[in-house]
Amino acid sequence: MKVHICAVGRLRAGPERALLDDYLTRFDKTGRALGLGPVCVHEVEDKKGGGMGAEAALLERAIPKGAVLVVMDERGKVIPSPQFADKLGAWRDEGRGDVAFVIGGADGVDPSLRAKADFKLSFGAMVWPHMLARVMLSEQLYRAASILAGSPYHRV
Numbered sequence: 001m002k003v004h005i006c007a008v009g010r011l012r013a014g015p016e017r018a019l020l021d022d023y024l025t026r027f028d029k030t031g032r033a034l035g036l037g038p039v040c041v042h043e044v045e046d047k048k049g050g051g052m053g054a055e056a057a058l059l060e061r062a063i064p065k066g067a068v069l070v071v072m073d074e075r076g077k078v079i080p081s082p083q084f085a086d087k088l089g090a091w092r093d094e095g096r097g098d099v100a101f102v103i104g105g106a107d108g109v110d111p112s113l114r115a116k117a118d119f120k121l122s123f124g125a126m127v128w129p130h131m132l133a134r135v136m137l138s139e140q141l142y143r144a145a146s147i148l149a150g151s152p153y154h155r156v
Contacts, residue, residue, distance in 0.1 A: 001035060001092040001099060003027075003141060006042045006062040007134055008055045008105035016131050023138035030145040035092050039141065041134075046105075056110035059102055067098035069118045071109050072137065074127055076120030081154060085144035087119070103133050 011017050024039045031037035042062035046054040063069060068091050079087075091099055102109055102117075114120065123136055146153035 001096055003037055003039045004042060004098060004100040005134060006059050006100050007103040008044055010043050010045060011131055011134060016135050019135045020138050023142045027142040027145050030149055034145060034148050036145055052107050052110040055105050056113040059113060063100040064098040067100040068096050069116055070101045071114050071117040071120050072101060072103045072133055073109055073114060073120045074122055076122035078122050078124055081143050082147055084140055085147035088144045089148050101137055103130050105130060
């Protein structure tokens, strides 16, 4: 199952980019044997300043047809890492070819796109910068693959 991170904004060189690349490389290596990956990062920018609606339109074009749509949203469900791993594994086992994680811009994800989500996921009640959310998501993807592989990376 291919994994897509569809996000508003471009992540430039720096510590966040280095962490993102590191965790995505780890995920690709661990997930490959599990039928997970590779990860494709789709970055969109609304250069005309159309707001959340314009961002949603750009994001929708980046989401593969038929993909499980997971919106990262502060109003979403907070779940522990093992449950996240189970969800990822279940989608794979159902034969879903793609899962797309959507990260909005500074104002979040447009309500119209949020309403189409198969699952809304939150990293907690605190709001995180959308650039940092990519790193956190990539780490959780790697952690999920590690859990599914029986690796000792995740400790309870």
